[in-house]
Amino acid sequence: MVDGHGDHPNESKCCGVVERAVERSREKSERRKNKPQPWIVLKLAVGMTAGILGYAFYVYIGRLCVPMIRDNDGALGGRNIGIPFLIIFCLLGIMTWWTYIKIVFTGPGKARDYTSKCDPPILPANYRWWGSASEIDLGGGPFIPVPQDQQQVQSTSYPHGGTEPSSDGHTTIPSAPSFNMSEHVSEKNKHSQAEENAGVMDTLPPVQRVRVRAEQLNNGSAQPKDIEQGIPAPSNQLPMRYTRKPSSTPVLNPEYRYCHKDGFLKPYRAHHCRACGTCILKYDHHCPWIGQCVGARNHKFFVNFLFWAMWFCLWTFSTLLANVIKMNQNPRNDIDPQQVVIVAFAALFSIFTSTLLATHIRMILYNFTTVESFSMSRMKEREQAVLGRLFKIYQFGEKRRARKQWDTEWGRIGIEGNIWYLGSLRSNWESVMGHSVLYWIFPIGESDGDGINWTVNPRFDKEGRWRPRREWPEELR
Template sequence: MSTPIGNAVVGVVLPVVVFGIVIYSWYIYIFRLCYAHLLDTNKAEAVAFMVIGTFFMVITLISYLRVLFSYPGKAIHATPLSLSTPSTFPRFYYSPRLLDPKTMCRQKHDVEEATETTSLLPVVSISKNDGLPRYCDTCQCFKPDRTHHCKECNACILKMDHHCPWISGCVGHKNYKFFFLFVLYCAIYALWVFCTSIPTVVEAMNEPDATLDPQWIVLLVLSFVFGMTLWGFAAVHGYYIINNQTTIEHISQRPNEVRIDFDISGHNFEIVTTHHDDNLWDLGHSRNWRSVMGSNPFGWFLPIYGGLGDGCVFPYNDSLYENIIERAKRQRMMLNPPTSQAF
C-alpha cells in the first residue's frame, strides 16, 4: 500500500532515473562512439548521427518536462454549466448545439438564457444507474463525463487515462498529448541510437588492436530494450488517440448509463444503458486525433499546446447520440402510452 512519503520519494527518484538514462545514453553515443570512432573515418556521417541523436534527445527531455509540470485537470476545479438551478439536474451535459465542433469549446451563446434553453434540449450526460449525477464523496465534487477518481493522486482527474509513477501523477485531458509525445520521441531516440550504433560498433571492432568498450554494450542493451518497449507503448496510445479512447475506457467492461433530460426540471428524464463496446465519443479518426493533438497540424508533434476543449464536456458520436435519444423516447412512450380516443 502506497503512502504519501513513499509517493513523494518515488516522485523524485523516477524522474531522476529517466533523466539519468537519457543523458547517459546520449553521452556514450556522442562522445564514446560517434566522436571517438566515427568522426575520423566518416566525418559527414558522424556529424549527421550526432545532430539527429541530440535533437531526439532534447525533444524527448522537453516533452518529459512538459508532462512532468503540466496539469492533468481535476474535476474539483471544473466550471459546471448553469442551464438550470435544480439540484437534481446534471452539472455537466452535452448537446450538439452546445460545443463548437472545431474547437470543442462551449459556444458563445449564453446557455443560461431561457431563449437558449429549448435549443439545447434534450441534453445527455453519464449518470448513476438511478439517474443521479455522478458525485465523488472523497473530492466532494460532481464528476464530468470521462472523469475518474485516482486513489494515488486522491483526486478526480478529467478524462483520466492512467496513473503514471514515472511522472509522479496522472495522465489526463490536459497533459495526454505531452505524455504521448514523450513516449513517441523516446522510442524514436532509442531505436535511432540502436540502429546507428550497431554498424559503428562492428566497424570499430574490426579495426586492428580493437578493444570492446563495455559502455557500448550498455548503450545497445538500453536502446534496444527501451526502444522496443516504448514503440509498443506509443503504438497503443496512438490507437487510443485515433479512436478517442482512454486506457480506462478501453479495458472497461461496464456499460455506461446515459441520462437524457427532456427539460430543465431535473425530473423529466430517461436512463439508457449502452453496451460497453459503444464508443460514445468516437468522432472519426481525424477529429479524434485533433481533439488530443490540437487543430493546427504544425503543432501536432510539438510539446507546446495541449488538446481541444476544457475536459468537462465532450461531443458524442452523432449516430450513437441519435440512437440514445430515440431509445429514450421509445422508453418514454412505453411507460406513458398515448390514450386512444373513442369515436
C-alpha cells in the same frame, strides 16, 4: 481452571487480541491505500529517466561520435560520418528532452479545481458499481423471448427499460426508487452467474430453431426429431427473437459520477487516481515515468514525447549496435561495455515507446482512454464467448455473419458504440492533438475543450445508454 467446554479462559482473551490486531492492521492498510503516494516516490522515476538520458548523451557523443570526428582507429567511420551522426543524435535528443520536460511540468488537470464539495446523490435500487463485472455492465443481458406480434412494439422501446420518446423528442425516464443496500450487495454477487447471453442480438436462425423446438417439447407440441429435422413451428407458436442488451447503466447520471473519496461530483470522463490521491480530468492512466497522470491537459504532450523518444531510441540503438558489431569483428579492439549498456537500454525503450505510441494513436483516433477501453474489450470478449457457444469452432463464416448482423442493428463496439465518438477519426484526433500538423509533432498548442464538458455521441441517450440503430437520429442511421 478449565471451563465446561474444556477451553482455557486465556484462550478466548488471546483470540480477541489477535482479532483486534488483525483488524487494526487492515484499517492501517486501507488508510495507506487511500493516501496519495509521497512526492519523492512519485518523482523517483523522473530522476531515473533524466539520468538515463544524460548517460546516453555521454556515451553516444563521447564514446562514438568524438572518436569518429577525430578519425581514431577502430571507429565506426570518419569525420564525414561522425558529424552527421552527432547532428541527428542531438536533434532527436533535444526534442526528446523538450517533450519530456513539457509532459513532466504540465499537469493533467484536477477535478477539484473545477468543482466543489457536495453531498452524495440518492442511489437507485438497481444501482451497480460503474465498471463492475456484472453482465449488465459488461454489455450483456438475458436472452429475451419476444413474440412476433410484439416485435414492432419493442422497436419503439428502449432496451434499458425506459419509455419511448414523447412528442417533443425527449426521452421519459422513470424516477428511481430509493437505494436498498441489501439488493445492491446481492446484485454485486451475481456477476459470477452472468456469462450466458452477452453480445447476442437479432434473430440467429440456428439458435432460434433450437430454442423454439425446446419450448415446444416442454409444451408437448413437438417431438425431439422435429428439432433435428428443422420442421417449422406450428402456426400458433410464435418465433423468439434474441437481442443483445448493452449496458443499462446510466453512466452519465450523478450517482455514477460521485467520488466518495473526494466528496464531489466528478466531471464526465474524470476518474480518481489512487497514486495522486485525487480525481483527474479525462483520466487515461498514471505514468510513473513522468511522475503524474496522463489526462485532459497533457495527453497531447504525452504522445509528442512518445513520438520523439521512439525515434531517439531507435537511432541510438541502431547506430551503437553497428559500432559494437564492427568493434567485435576486429580482434585488436575491445568492445566498449558502456556502449553495450546503452544498446540494451535503447532496445528496451524502443519497444516500449513504439508499442505505447501505437496504442495511444489508436485510442485517440477512436476517442477513448485506457480506462474506457477496458469495458469495450470486456464486451468484445463476452461476444466472442457467446459466439463460441452458439457455433462450432470451425464455423467461422457463421460467426462472421452473426457479428455483422449485430453491427447492423447496433453499430460497432468502440466506434458507434463509443459514447464519446465524435463522428470521424479526424475529429477525434484533432480534439486531442489540435488542428495543426505542427501541433501533432511539436509540444506546442493544446487540446480542444476544457477537460470538463464533452460532446456525447448522439447514438446514446441523455443518461449514457447505447441505443439500437433504429432509435438513432435519422441522419446517422
